[in-house]
Amino acid sequence: MRECPDEGTLERLFVGEGRAAEQRHVESCRECAMRLRRIERDVERIREALFADPPRELVRRASPARPLRPLLGVVALGAAAACAAALLWVRPRALEPTESPSELASFVQTASQALLLAVEEEPDTTVNSREEQLAALGAAITGGRPCTLDDQLDAEPCDPQDVTTLAQGW
Amino acid sequence: MAKEVDRDGGLKSVPGPRSRFDELYRAHAVRIGRLCRWLLSDPGEAEDVAQEVxxxxxxxxxxGTEAQAWEPWLTTVALNACxxxxRSAWWRRVWQPAVELDESKLPGLHRDAEEELLGGEERTRIWVAYRALSPRQRExxxxxxxxxxxxxxxxQMLGMSSGSVKRHLHRAIGHLRRTLGGRA
Structure with missing residues (x-):
């Protein structure tokens, strides 16, 4: 090996790494041996400096009362912006009607009938009318037709509602 | 190797835990405190961790734990404690690497040999460079x-292969020597 190794290779040899050929070269080359000794001296200087107390300015800078990491602030700000964007994206979607227009029209019609029925009822039948109203609304929600007094004579199927359960649900 | 006592602490008459503790404390307190200071940037933190050890x-x-050798035991405990x-959350939140290695704010590299001789500036430069190393390289x-x-x-203490230790060491020495101007 004719060419002398670079500093990196010499440092590798210094820590015990490196190839046998490089090691042999350093042992035979006076210049490389001197360079290796310089690395040893540098490490000794570093060692002496680190055995002394750290400089005062470094200790001051290491005070725990320092402000938060700037990176943390950026991360927090980013998370807040992401939350706000998610809210803006989710909310309009939640308000969008899920039913088709015909279903909606049918619901409105059934609900109106139920309300009209309630208005036409006599005061002494308030409880019944309220139950019927609830049943009608319940049927409108589930898509069926509420049972009425006429249904006792009719053969058409109706949707009997458990009024109590519905009322509790509301 | 800066060691104040031999590895088994010279405890041949099997003293009680209290006297054994005192002896080990006297023998290793300074060394463990120094090691913690090398591994943590804040001297106050280093002192806390040394006490913890x-x-x-x-x-x-x-x-009644019986270690074959207390010196490596204490060193490993100190390394893990540091x-x-x-890693602890509050440490990460409050702390940041103590010093960024900003070459432009440090004294010039090319000065007279007399000035270079471990003066205050060089010590600062070395400490700054040392703290800029990765935790593993520092260890x-x-x-x-x-x-x-x-x-x-x-x-063995760090649970790594010898090859990894040498690689970390090589990088650390390269970085530290650059700050001394000893490496092109």
Whole structure:
């Protein structure tokens, strides 16, 4: 090996790494041996400096009362912006009607009938009318037709509602 | 290798836990404190962790733990305690690498030899460079070149291969020498 190794290779040899050929070269080359000794001296200087107390300015800078990491602030700000964007994206979607227009029209019609029925009822039948109203609304929600007094004579199927359960649900 | 006592602490008459603790504390307190200071940037934190290490030693002695050699035991406990402290959440939140290596704000590299001779500026430069090393490089350099353990002992204490220790050491030395102007 004719060419002398670079500093990196010499440092590798210094820590015990490196190839046998490089090691042999350093042992035979006076210049490389001197360079290796310089690395040893540098490490000794570093060692002496680190055995002394750290400089005062470094200790001051290491005070725990320092402000938060700037990176943390950026991360927090980013998370807040992401939350706000998610809210803006989710909310309009939640308000969008899920039913088709015909279903909606049918619901409105059934609900109106139920309300009209309630208005036409006599005061002494308030409880019944309220139950019927609830049943009608319940049927409108589930898509069926509420049972009425006429249904006792009719053969058409109706949707009997458990009024109590519905009322509790509301 | 800066060691105040031999590895078994010279405790041949099997003293009680209390006297054994005192002896080990006297023998290793300075060394463990220094090691913690090399591994953590804040001297206050280093002092806390060193006390933590000796509290663990006290507990171990009370429980009748028998270590073959207390010196590596204490060193490993100190390494783990420093690592835990660095990893803890509040540490991460409040702390940042103590000093960024900003070459432009440091004294010039090319000065007279007399000035260079471990003056205050050089010491600052070396400490700044040392703190800019990765935690692993710091551990490896401190154990190998400051504490004087062999490469194999360092590898065992850190749970790494000897090759990894040498690679970390090589990078650490390269970085530190650059700050001295000793490497092109």
């Amino acid at each position: 000796f509290l663990k030693l006290h507990r171990a002695l009370e429980e 690592r835990d402290r660095r 490896v350099f401190a154990l190998r070149h400051l504490e004087g353990w062999s490469t194999e002992e360092v590898a």
